[in-house]
Amino acid sequence: MSKFQFPDSILSRPVYGTLAPRQGKSHLMIADAEGAEAILDLAARDAGLMSNSHIIYIPKGTDFAPKLGALSVAQLYVGPSYEASLPRLRHVLANAHQGLQVYLAGTEGLIGQAQNEAMRAGISPTSIQTEHRGSVARRMQCVHCKGITEDVMHDPFQCAHCGLHLFVRDHYSRRQAAYQGVCVDAEDPGSAPDPVELYS
Amino acid sequence: MTIQFNEETFRDDYSFHNSARAIKRFPFPFHEDSYMYSVNMEQHRGGPEGSVYENRFDVDEHYLAEMRDRAMVLADDPLRCQSLPHMTLAGWDLLEVIMVSKSEDYPDLFELHRDGDRWRWINKPMGIDDTFTFLDETTLPYGPMEYITRQAQGDFCILDQRDEMLWMDAGMITTQADWSLDFDIGMNFFEWHAPVPLAHELGIFTRALKFLLNIPQGAPARRLNWTMTVNPLLDTSPENYHKWGIQKTSLTPENVGSKQHLRVELQTFFRLPRSNALVFPIRCYLIAFQDLVSMPKWGRRMHRVLRELPDELATYKGFIDNRPMMLDYLSKFDDGQPTSPGVWPDPETEPPLNTEIRNHTDGNSVDHNRSA
Incomplete structure (x- = not known):
């Protein structure tokens, strides 16, 4: 089964339904x-x-x-x-x-x-x-360099653009179509924890 | 001029400072010895003479330095100021309310001369004297919102109102407490507040939204919010967090009094006349702990509030790691005497710090779980 039940989250996180046939031209x-x-x-x-x-x-x-x-x-x-x-x-x-x-x-x-x-x-x-359906990978925007990293499966992850280690937030922007990634070790550089697979 | 503007910085050497007058008028946000979220709204119709509530838009000794800092932030990152295409009219509304308010409230600093749609705006502290056509963008060097908020202290969110909801559709955000306009623009009221802990469950945002949707013309409202900042840094943006976050670790028992700042936001809400949008200025005031405790009541109360604050809030506000050091410092200014109700410092009536009691509790203030 390709459906995944996302746990409850914050209010900016999108929720998805089930496609239903609708009347339309x-x-x-x-x-x-x-x-x-x-x-x-x-x-x-x-x-x-x-x-x-x-x-x-x-x-x-x-x-x-x-x-x-x-x-x-x-x-x-x-x-x-x-x-x-x-x-x-x-x-x-x-x-x-x-x-x-x-x-x-x-x-x-x-x-x-x-x-x-x-x-x-x-x-x-x-x-x-x-x-x-399918992968729970996320499209992430780095809040620092604004670059988008596609198909992020681990938290934290390394920004594909600026290389910072980013924490995967549930805060989501429809306009960016992306979640927000924020530097995970700003207060202790080099201390980024080992990446963990999302929802694992 | 009635205000002496400080020569100071909010970065690098951090020469920001508050005068004795600025300390006394600081908007201390705690009306009692504890804190929890509430919809703490009140009407914004003036306040005691000399207080930050007296005028619609407070102008103080930090005005010029804050405007210089804003210009630097915008040069580095123009995305801090954005306005969705349908928000231009609201930008003109904001320009009008600020120009009218400031010229009426500070006639020695600002002048507005209107001849039909031909307007002349004089900002003496910043040396600006511009003539333009109201509602004609081509006659200003920036869009109307950016033009006027480059000359007004505090961040500004302009919220569009539709479908019984508020939408973050424009803003000038350079002194924010760790949220990104570029990311949040276009979100509705619940979405941009989504990361805030506890308050959703308490129904705070549902009630606040109801209140805000019903703010009418000519009856602005206000509330205070607060957090903590190490160094007098205005630009605590998420965009630059990888640069400033490390400063939090520079706090030591020796420098906590001068480095640790209470950061208070005076949030006001005005209905705008043409667009029916709501403008939400967020004015940031900073005060070093060593200046805060010069008011005995505030020293006592700050210690008690921080000691009792739930861990979730200390974490969200970003100072959970430094809290023990902050409490060690503040405990020296809490002699256990009662405090008067309300936010005002009451320096004439509040008792001075009783050093006998202070010395008694001073030596071993590691155990912060002592019940109050």
Whole structure:
């Protein structure tokens, strides 16, 4: 099972639901890795949805793409990375019509970034659903150098940009689509504790 | 001019200092010998003459030095001042309320001359004399919020109000107690307060939000908040925490009186007329422990408050490691005598420190768990 039950946390930490079929003229589904399973579940609940659906999918080394291909959707894009899919995603959002439903599934980094794009394009938050699947890795912003480190699995971790050892906070910014990383050994340089896997 | 502005710094050699007048008017935040969160709001309609509450925006001896420090912070990190696109009108609202208030409250320092939308603003201490068109951004060197808050002490958050919620959508934040505008911008009231311990469970933020949403035009409110800072450092930002955090470890029993500062925020809340946004100035006042204890009541009370403070709060406020050293120092100024109610120092009526009792408790003040 690719679903993870996150423990209760602070109020800025996002919470995710379960994708449900909704009435809409068209449907945009964006997923990475195990997020494909959430879309397959959605299709199982309402196969009629898929003929008006556009799926943007980033496998990240998983092999769900053929299963998505078997759904007979209107459009399916399988891309090598979220960044590579962005021009397409922005084009689709810019040309979207009233009544579009957006479904986001997979890792927190994918969900957060795609949600940002959708909201910037003027999609109402009430038309966007999210479901977390797969890795609990986080997209982290270093509060010191502002650099983003993707797919952080350990706390503390080393900033990919400035090299500081950062503590993984639950404080989350929708605009950055990232959690905040703060220097863990500022008061005793060199004392960073050994990294521990998140939720281990 | 009525105010002598200090030549001082909030970094490097830390030459910041408070005059005798500044000590006496310091906004001491504890009205009793203990502290817990509360929605401690009151109306911001003046206060005793000479107090920091007297005027809508207090201008004091630190004005010019604080503005110099702000300019340095912004040069290093322009992201400390941000305004989302829909907040420009609120920025003009803020510019107006500050210019009108300061020119009325400090006519010897500030002048505002208005001829329709043609405005002339004179800031004598900073040597500024600008003429501009109100609501025309192209006539100012910065956006309206940045322009006026480069000339006003304290941080400024401008909160948009929609969907029965407040949103942190603009701000000038260079003297913050460890939170990042760049990260928090766009968050709602509960989200940007999310990291604060205990207060959510106590219902503090729900009640505070209800109060703030209902602040009307012309009836500003205020409250005090506080923390501790080693060295008189204004820029205790998370952005620079990897640089300043180490200073916390420089505290010693010999220097705690001069290095350890109580940091008090005078938070005020004004409804803005055109945008219906809420501006939330956060004015920071610093006082060294050695100056604080020159008021016998404050010395006694500070010791008792810190001694009884829950560990979660001492941790969140970032001084749990230094608390024993701070208490050792402060215990020398607590002779166990009762304190008068309220925040004022009452130097004429409060008894001086009884050194007999002080010497008695002085020798072995390691055991801070003595019940009060």
